[in-house]
Amino acid sequence: xxxxxxxxxxxxxxxxxxxxxxxxxxxxxxxxxxxxxxxxxxxxxxxxxxxxxxxxxxxxxxxxxxxxxxxxxxxx
Numbered sequence: 869x870x871x872x873x874x875x876x877x878x879x880x881x882x883x884x885x886x887x888x889x890x891x892x893x894x895x896x897x898x899x900x901x902x903x904x905x906x907x908x909x910x911x912x913x914x915x916x917x918x919x920x921x922x923x924x925x926x927x928x929x930x931x932x933x934x935x936x937x938x939x940x941x942x943x944x
Contacts, residue, residue, distance in 0.1 A: 883939035887932055894928030901925060 878886070901921045905913075937944055 880938075883935050887935035887939050889932075890928050890935060891932030894925050894930075894932050897921060897925040897928060 901918070904917070904921070934944065
């Protein structure tokens, strides 16, 4: 049995583009989260909306950081 080399499912040339887009989306969602927190009163806030927004922003920023590291040559 011959072992196959491990290859990325995403082309290496796409790493910088994916880093920019996922970080931009994550920062945009983070900004909307902060705006929501600053402009809504305590009575009108929704814990569910806050958790969903924070989770989505976290996922995009996490993948953005990963692709930024990969694009810069730090293989994690």
